[in-house]
Amino acid sequence: MSSRAGLLGCAVLSAIVLALNVGMVAWASNCPPSEDNTKILYDGSCSTSAKANIAAHAAINVLSTLLLGASNYSMQIAMAPSRADVDKAHSKRRALTIGVPTLKNFRNISILRRLCWELLALSSIPLHLVYNSSILATKVATEYLVTELDESFLQTGISIELPGLSSTTVGQSGVMAGTGYTEVKALFDRILREAHAWENLTLEQCAQSYTPFLLNSRRTLVLVTPSTNDHRALPGLFRMVGSKTWMCDDRTSISPDKLDADGSAAFPCSPKRAIFGYRDHDTNWQEPSNPIYCLAEPHRQKCTVEAFRPFLIVISVFNAIKFVSILWLYFNSSTRHSKLHTLGDAVVSFLNHPDDSTKNLCALDKVPLEKKWRTRSSVVTVRWTRRSQRRADAISGIQCIVSIIMFLIAICGIIILLGKALSADNARGTLQSAFRPSSFTSNQNLAIVGFESLQNATLTGLVVLVNIPQLVFSVFYVFYNSLLSIFLQASEWNAFSLVCGYSVPLLLFSTSIHFLISQAIFLSRISFLDFLGRPSQRFGALGYGNMYGAHPGQLLAATYFSPAILAVLVLSITAFLALLFIGSKKLPGNMVMAAGSSAVIAAACHQRDSGPRTVLEQDSEGNHGDEAATKALKWGDVGYVLQIEEDVVYRHLQFSTRDVMEPSEGAEYA
């Protein structure tokens, strides 16, 4: 495919993505707004909203991959030098880089192409930063009333007396300020009327259902105690609670309901049975009774999927910038001055039009040709020494060490984050449940980054925080990709046959890491409801309500998910090991090291064998490397003695369609 057709394809692709993004903006504009001006795309059951959220992010993933891929392809085309660029640089005795992504050519391409390249590069940053956060799912955490009741209430219903329910006991039960006796009394009346029809759970099932922090399908809980005739104390213990700590035993802890910095109860326990624990609650604490089963009020929480319209607009604007840049590149890529994208392109071009400035340099590697090379008139021969190199030799030793250190630092960073996440999970007691397969699609997990320290962070701050890992990964990926291209190009040059099977796994790798990162740390909105479904205003393990913010009962938070961090770690280490493995492979053949240097390629294309000038002759000027033709080429000593001067015999190394010999050790070449 020619680069022009490629650019047209990219322009069409980015136009399609643009249309979808603008459509998204339009759709969101017609959706009902939430309190703080996000648009509510979906409002309904929590499990559906969790799935819709994952689907929306997968769609975003595909769109952004397409868009960034089109942008990347166009950037490479913008940066690839044309033959005219190469000739100009060679006339100043400088080599350009061909076939591998690099910034080296930057100063040697036209200003407008450079501008397009820069626009394409810069417009990727906002996309990386906000695309994933333009849509978010709201989670709901609810407080609930838990009470002990004598089984006989099931028969008597509303007519049973509850002498233990007074404004004093209600005041001590953790009810939020402003909720009075009447509301609690009304709730108890509802229990007496309706609880017989609620879900009947064993104490074990009950403890399990009420352990997660985000209760989605149940609310009020009755611990049914054996029937007695003594109703003086009814109801038994009752509490408004926001976490499982009411089931924990601890008589020594002074303020057991405090939250730690991660938003988990500072007081970890994993209750097995739903029964009030012995706690150091308050002065009027009474002995818990022994319930026999529990009745749980079925309750459908409403969760939402919301869109931030300003983010969608930002995305559309930068998408449009990409579209225009790609279109400009398309209209300005003339068919005559075609670019040298690959080794094949360059070889064809130099074979058809040999480059005078690199005559007699056929035995030099990339490195000596990085410096300005000497003038043509003085021929200096090179004594051949056998080349036995690894792919990684295509980069300098320092580059190699710096790259390894950078990758190791990145991997250590992920390990540290994973360690922190796991220890916070452990403190919260959710370590095991987080790693169950079902946890990937449920939204029962709530692991907040910096619960207290980030409490007053702004929306933009949180969005940037959760998306910085994406940006960091993208930078590493570009770096990884260019190293890999260099290694693969090195073996392509040596084998002189084309390798292309690697780009699909690479694309899959990048897409899945982006997706996993978006599942590892992400933005969530959590609504905290009190036991009656109003915004909660309490703070602490009795109620998570954020009572300080502008929206009581709501928290916008950066949340994380440890298994996804683990998956990112495993994938990154695999990728790093793969790179080491690929780089350390021995290169076949005994050949000069080109590493994309236009000078080395040009020098190998001077035809000194007197045979026909290869089939490539028919390839009209500037057309792309004919793969079949370049594949038929071999590089080596064509056996022609070129020049005899003061007893020295020079031989020549070149590409040829004929049989060639390996360069002989110790012979002089030029």
Ligand SMILES: *[C@@H]1O[C@H](CO)[C@@H](O)[C@H](O)[C@H]1NC(C)=O
């Ligand atoms: C290419 O870049 C070099 C600096 O690396 C500069 O000196 C030279 O003028 C540039 N050549 C062209 C043709 O722009």
Ligand SMILES: *[C@@H]1O[C@H](CO)[C@@H](O)[C@H](O)[C@H]1NC(C)=O
């Ligand atoms: C997250 O954003 C990146 C761009 O930085 C994108 O490549 C990736 O596909 C997105 N992932 C999801 C799940 O949205």
Ligand SMILES: *[C@@H]1O[C@H](CO)[C@@H](O)[C@H](O)[C@H]1NC(C)=O
């Ligand atoms: C709940 O189940 C227990 C036994 O599993 C049973 O004894 C009890 O009567 C049931 N209660 C109601 C209200 O269905």
Ligand SMILES: *[C@@H]1O[C@H](CO)[C@@H](O)[C@H](O)[C@H]1NC(C)=O
């Ligand atoms: C850019 O595109 C090339 C193919 O044109 C591909 O090999 C490479 O992986 C892409 N790089 C990035 C950063 O997506």
